[in-house]
Amino acid sequence: MATLAEQRRAIANNMLARRQGTSEASRRATGRAMVERRTGRAEVEDLNAVVTPPRTRRSLPALQPRGGVPAQVGTGNYTAPAATGGGLAWPLTEDDPTLREFYTSSRIVSSADGLVAIRLRNMKSITLRDDNDEEGQIIFGEPT
Structure with missing residues (x-):
């Protein structure tokens, strides 16, 4: 038969092994919940699902092809701009x-x-x- 110290050690190890799995899973779940609460992602997704209806994509109506544009020749008459005069003729000099x-x-x-x-x-x-x-x-x- 095992001594009292060995029995206690076995009980402690058994309890630690049983708690280990649940505490880690619990800690991870708590961390995920904190992140979701901080970012508000779940609330935003819930509100958008209720408030914003999904957009329906409509395509543009098809246009009927029209006839081609016939070739044309254009003419124009050039008129030179009127001379306005004015302006300075450099160099500027001071006479007096x-x-x-x-x-x-x-x-x-x-x-x-x-x-x-x-x-x-x-x-x-x-x-x-x-x-x-x-x-x-x-x-x-x-x-x-």
């Missing part, structure tokens, strides 16, 4: 620098000490002549 116009001069003084001051003369307009001897004027915006 005295025709330049300036805004009132402004002063920029260094921040705290005031030791450095710069006087700026911002250009208002300049008159230029292009290669076709036509005069034009460039007008600049007033600086802020």
Whole structure:
């Protein structure tokens, strides 16, 4: 006859072997249920089965073939676009620098000490002549 310790060990091993199969299956089923609950896949499939009817695919109606298009010859008359003139003929040159116009001069003084001051003369307009001897004027915006 087996000793008491051997009997207990045999009982424990037997219980462990019986529990092993069910606990693993139970754990796997619980894991699957958690994934389904998290993703909501089962609920979405159930709702779609009730709410959304399956689409029926219909083919387009068959068109009756029509006659071929006969060959044709087309004619057209070309008309050149009208000359609009204008534009600049480069190079632009400044004939008389005295025709330049300036805004009132402004002063920029260094921040705290005031030791450095710069006087700026911002250009208002300049008159230029292009290669076709036509005069034009460039007008600049007033600086802020």
